[in-house]
Structure formats: C-alpha cells, structure tokens
Amino acid sequence: xGRTLTVIHALGLILVVFSIAYLIPITTAMIYGDYVxxxxxxxxxxxxxxxxxxxxxxxxxxxxxLSIRHGYLLVATMWSVMPAFAAIPLMMMIxxxxxxxxxxxxxxxxxxxxxxxxxxxxxxxPSINIWRHELNWLGGLGVIVLAVAVLPLLxxxxxxxxxxxxxxxxxxxxxxxxxxxxxxxxxxxxxxxxLVCILLLKLAGMNWLDAVxxxxxxxxxxxxxxxxxxxGYFNSPLIEFILIVFMVAASLNFATHFLALRxxxxxxxxxxxxxxxxxxxxxxxxxxxxAFLWWKGTYPTxxxxxxxxxxxxxxxxxxxxFASQDFNQWPIFAPIWMLFLSCVTASSGSxxxxxxxxxxxxxxxxxxxxFRKLLHPALVDPMKIGGHVVPNSIVFxxxxxxxxxxxxxxxxxxxxxxxxxxxxxxxSAVIACINNAxxxxxxxxxxxxxxxxxxxxxxxxxxxxLVGRLEIFTVLILFTPSFxxx
Numbered sequence: 002x003g004r005t006l007t008v009i010h011a012l013g014l015i016l017v018v019f020s021i022a023y024l025i026p027i028t029t030a031m032i033y034g035d036y037v038x039x040x041x042x043x044x045x046x047x048x049x050x051x052x053x054x055x056x057x058x059x060x061x062x063x064x065x066x067l068s069i070r071h072g073y074l075l076v077a078t079m080w081s082v083m084p085a086f087a088a089i090p091l092m093m094m095i096x097x098x099x100x101x102x103x104x105x106x107x108x109x110x111x112x113x114x115x116x117x118x119x120x121x122x123x124x125x126x127p128s129i130n131i132w133r134h135e136l137n138w139l140g141g142l143g144v145i146v147l148a149v150a151v152l153p154l155l156x157x158x159x160x161x162x163x164x165x166x167x168x169x170x171x172x173x174x175x176x177x178x179x180x181x182x183x184x185x186x187x188x189x190x191x192x193x194x195x196l197v198c199i200l201l202l203k204l205a206g207m208n209w210l211d212a213v214x215x216x217x218x219x220x221x222x223x224x225x226x227x228x229x230x231x232x233g234y235f236n237s238p239l240i241e242f243i244l245i246v247f248m249v250a251a252s253l254n255f256a257t258h259f260l261a262l263r264x265x266x267x268x269x270x271x272x273x274x275x276x277x278x279x280x281x282x283x284x285x286x287x288x289x290x291x292a293f294l295w296w297k298g299t300y301p302t303x304x305x306x307x308x309x310x311x312x313x314x315x316x317x318x319x320x321x322x323f324a325s326q327d328f329n330q331w332p333i334f335a336p337i338w339m340l341f342l343s344c345v346t347a348s349s350g351s352x353x354x355x356x357x358x359x360x361x362x363x364x365x366x367x368x369x370x371x372f373r374k375l376l377h378p379a380l381v382d383p384m385k386i387g388g389h390v391v392p393n394s395i396v397f398x399x400x401x402x403x404x405x406x407x408x409x410x411x412x413x414x415x416x417x418x419x420x421x422x423x424x425x426x427x428x429s430a431v432i433a434c435i436n437n438a439x440x441x442x443x444x445x446x447x448x449x450x451x452x453x454x455x456x457x458x459x460x461x462x463x464x465x466x467l468v469g470r471l472e473i474f475t476v477l478i479l480f481t482p483s484f485x486x487x
Contacts, residue, residue, distance in 0.1 A: 027039060133225050138217035141251070
C-alpha cells in the first residue's frame, strides 16, 4: 500500500505539471476569439490542477525517493491516467464522442501513434486541433523526460523514471552527469528543431495553425493532421520534402543531435552506427519502392513514383503516420514493406516506436555470431557495434524483448480476429499501434481511420499503443508476481 501511495503522490505532482499544457489551446482559443472553447479549457485545466493537488496533498506523508519499482508503476499509471484527463476537452467539445473514442484519440496522441477516430478534422475548432497535436509533441520526447527535469526540484529523484520509460540497450547513456540536466538538454534540442520546422512550413505555404500542428506531429512522429486528407491536402512537393527531413531527424537519437550541435560536427552522425543504418535503410527503400511503383505502373513517371514513395515510406518507416496517398491501393509488397520498416527503423533515443534499430543491429550481429560459432565452436567472438563491445547481458535482454514483441503482436492480432475483424486489418492495426505508426491497411488504411472499429476492437488497439510506447517490459512487468513481493 505504501508503494502505491508514493506513486499516487508523484502522479499528483505530474498532473499539476501536465495541466500547464492547457495554456496552448487556451491561448489559441483567445487568438481565434472562440470564448466558449476558452472557458471549457480553463475549466478542464482547473479541474486537472485540483485533482493533481488533491492527490499530492492526501498522500504527502508518503513523499520520498522513487525506487525502480516505483518508477515502473508510475510510468504505466501515468501513461494510462493522462489520456483520461486529456480526453475531457474532446468529450466536452465534440458532440456524441464516446469516452472510448476520446480516450483512444488522446492515447494515440500521447503515445505518438497518430491513429484517429475523428472525421471532419478540417472543421474542428483550432483549439481542439492544437490540443491534439500538442499531445503528439509532448508525448514525442516523453512527458517522463519533462517530469525528470522538474521532479528533482520538488524533491523526487528522476533517474528511476528515465530508466523505466526507456528500457533497452541505451537506457544508461547520459549526456550529462545529472539526469535532470540530460532532460533539459534534450528538450532544448527538441524545442529548437521544432521551431525551425514551424518556420520552414510557414514559408512553404502553410498557415500558422497548420505549420505549428504539423511541426508538432512531425517532431513527435505522431502523424496527426488538421485535415482528413492529411498531408495530401496540400499537394506540395516542398512541404512533403520539409516534413521528410524533420521526420528523419526525429527518428534519430536526440543525444546524437545534441552532440552534433554542441561540437558542430556532422561526422558525429557517421560515427553513430544506429544513425548510419537508419539513414541507409530509409534511402535505399525510398529508391527501391519508387522503382517498384513505377515498374508496376502505379505512377506514370519514376520521379512521381519516387516523390510519393519517399514521403509515405519515410512517414511509416519513422512511425510518424502522415499520408499523402492512399498506399492501401498500391501493390501489396510496398505497404507491407513499409509496415516492416515501421518495426525496425527508428533509433533508440528518438521519438519513434517499434523494435528500434539498435535492437535490430544486435539481433543481426547475434545471428552472424551464431553462424561463426557453428563453424568454430571454440571461437571467442565478442559482439561489437560502432566499435563498442556489447555485453552478453544486453544481447539476452534484446532477445527477450524481441520474443515479447512478436508474442504481443500475435496475441493482439488473434484477439482482433476473434472479434470479427479481417486478417489484413487486424494484423496491420496491431503492427501500426504497437509500433506507434498510425495508419494500417484494410479498414484502418490511410484513406479511412479507426472509427469503423467496435468499442472492443478500439480498446484492443489502445492497449497495443500503450504497450508499444512503453516498450512492453514496463507494462508486462506489472503482471509478474515477483514485482509485488517485498
């Protein structure tokens, strides 16, 4: 009980901090003179502050340093509770929107999945659209990282939270000795790149609202749009190119961006094996799928095929979820390859989801090592990535993650199949949700959305988004008996 109350105490503080996010839609409502929305957002903000402050005050006796178990429990609870609070404005301001759909929408936003159940996005009030996209942006680098920068000032250490939210090969790396300084540095880089993206999209022809919203989505790799036709609404090669650049940037490790900016050396990216592999796979796939679509006659010229293949492939590979074409109608190899890329392309320390390129490299290296072991059983063959030796403990951790990843995909797909959804829609929806990639194929393809799913199917996809965003271990560990033993 004491452990749970300590988590509730920290969660109350986080909700108070999270309530600050409502200032952006409040400001937007003021700019557009929408005083009904203004009052609604002020009401929701006040309620969130009150709820958080009450949770904090009632559990103030349990204030203390968070253990690693506290961290896992708080992360899972936080990512489950915040979408519920974030859903309140949508339910208040969008007629007939159920809690299931509102929670799915905000979970999709905070987990940067970009899947939506809403139609008529072009006609949504600007404050609602900016709220949806702000959730993408905040979730991108992680509300946890923001909390890590703030909680130490409130007397609660943050390193446990940072490790809990980023399980995997890179979780112990830091840019500075103190975790709070690391979080602040990451946010500075994140904010700076976002501002540049906003400016370039405005210069490319977007209005300020579209530029801000699509920049938030691109940097968070969230994929929400202000238009039902997504980026296809603009039909602009320049806008698509700008978004490609920033989606790729967001799919790389932000620690690498920080080091490159601090040292002012582009060669930092070349020394990052994960970045090289990510960029190489994306570039090769763009040219290859462009040639495939041209060969199949989907587009009349190679340049047109390359344009549409590049934008939509980069969007899916980086787990963003923008669309400029209905790739559901392309020859099946192309969209399936794009779904595959969504599993492996994003780097650790990025805003993307999926297995991550670092784990993919470890898996490939381990496969090669097993081949060599078969030929030379006595061979001492340490694994190296980027010149650094990877301990066997990391290899075993990656193998465990891969197993749980594919088991999660299989089990959720079977659940959707049992519910009556067809195979291609079930499988692609699970892949898109657990990778936080957004659109799938079939009834959840880019020309439609997730509105056609039943409430049960919607909740299955919601669970997939949460499990994927927290990288499986953080959620599943809560269901192990050993977690709750003293």
